Amino acid sequence: MKLFFDKSQLKHAPQQFMAAGKLVPPFEVPERAERMAAGLVSLGLESLEPDDHGLDPIHAVHSDHYVEFLRTAHVRFQELPNAGPEVFPNVHPQVSAYPDLSPRERPRPSHIVGQAGWYMGDMACALGAETWQAVYASAQSAIAAAKTITAGDDEALALCRPPGHHAYSDRASGFCFLNNAAIAAEELLKRFKRVGIIDFDTHHGDGTQAIFYRRSDVFYGSTHTDPRQYYPFYLGYADETGFGEGDKFNLNIPIAPGSSDEEFIDANQQLIIATLASEVDALVLSAGWDAHQDDPLSRLKVSTDAYRRLGRIYGEIPLPTVIVQEGGYSLTAIESVAPIFVKEFLDERKPQ
């Protein structure tokens, strides 16, 4: 299996993250990728630098004006008097009391502070001088992995960092800027008729869901901590099942805080059954390791052994599969759990 990772992905090194009313050191740090890369290479995988496939595959998911914001925001923000080191929003468009005056349908502000609020959904996405280079490279890793599959490989791994599943077509949030899994899925659709995305990160992938919510060519299924008590709070509920053409092509299985291995694995199995029933031809796994009991953000009690079992379960699925890295913030957990999952996944796929 080919593993794609570009060292430029380490250039995004955020300094600020707002949690519980305090600026705290970020969890989404470059060392995450370094630790996972080391663990995966120790399995015998070769870490390949992705080719540069340009902006077209990114524009297949994200609006041009959003990509332009990400590319230029830091330089423009630095021109503000007394600017901080990173683009960080301090205003946000609100859902209007007047339904016909939704701020997202009003003119977009041209001032960088107004744009930061418009394009950044929360205060988990501090954007520094080299953030664009890193998120661009992270997306290129996903594109390269998907292209390996469209060229005939059965599996590929994109060590994406920063992660992507909270990124909307025109909004960064939850440590995510470009939606790597969605970009990979669009790439797969060049060869396959329908793609399934299964997301077992402990947070709901609200960005991925929103991107494909009205479409039937991508099935999105997610299990995650119940959003009534957990980020992203406003999406991820079981009654979100798709809309219009996309009706019944979205499935959320929230699980209660405190749940352990059996609930987590059972939810994954339900997602697999539903995904296969929707007749997908290829699969993207949005693989986050932050349900692990040692993760600083986790509210679940998922053990290392659960990921071992999940590796086998996903390895058994007879579909071409791109594994896209999402969250996971315990440095010690991810450096062991990601390779354990991948090893079991690959063992299961070897011809018997």
Ligand SMILES: [Zn+2]
């Ligand atoms: Zn997560």
